[in-house]
């Protein structure tokens with residue numbers, strides 16, 4: 001079964017909009033875990049508009065020994081200022097997995113993956129540090145990416161396919177070409193020895209079609225749509241509906 005990792009960034013967006021403690025990100029995570037999700041994902045950003053370093057720490061404590069914990073982000077972001085940085089947070093909190101994403105500091109959301117043929121030498125020392133800490137390392141890549149053998153050679157264990165273009169094609173009703181590109185990317189990555197995750201703009205509407213096309217899909221991390229859908233049906237019911245799709 002594909003593991004569902006719930007991204008709780010959007011709970012923090014709502015909380016931060018009033019500057020208090022509600023909605024409570026830990027209560028939300030507990031609810032998702034109790035409903036059967038296999039992991040919690042966060043993507044702290046240097047501007048701290050949603051997940052803050054203290055959230056990363058608190059979520060590490062409540063996930064440990066229960067479900068996987070996946071921290072996503074740009075290892076080079078926030079080198080200055082109060083944001084401690086992704087590697088430092090990983091060293092402190094020891095998540096199950098770190099997913100490296102090549103965002104700019106001011107990006108509104110992630111919109112592309114690494115170019116492995118270009119970025120591999122830059123990634124090599126970071127992957128080594130993360131493996132040393134004990135984290136599984138995944139790299140966010142676009143569909144159609146190449147260079148998976150080189151990623152394996154530096155210690156990378158997974159890729160996460162950026163599914164934003166898939167979700168858009170699905171919505172526009174012409175999904176086959178992008179779906180085939182994702183399936184081919186997954187096949188080549190698996191052949192090179194990598195496990196395959198996926199994420200970005202996945203939803204109850206588009207997840208089943210994606211899952212059916214990607215044999216061996218290890219994990220999906222889902223936040224934006226899931227938290228939105230939970231407004232109508234509640235968090236636990238929504239998580240269970242995703243689990244049903246992933247069965």
Ligand SMILES: CC(=O)[C@@H](O)[C@H](O)COP(=O)(O)O
Pocket residue numbers: 007009010043045072101108109110140199200223
């Ligand atoms: C890498 C990825 O696709 C997600 O982590 C997504 O970017 C969520 O981040 P935001 O919630 O900040 O948009």
Ligand SMILES: NCC(=O)COP(=O)(O)O
Pocket residue numbers: 007041043072160198199200201202221222223224225226
């Ligand atoms: N890695 C993708 C993720 O964590 C959630 O992305 P989204 O569902 O908020 O678009």
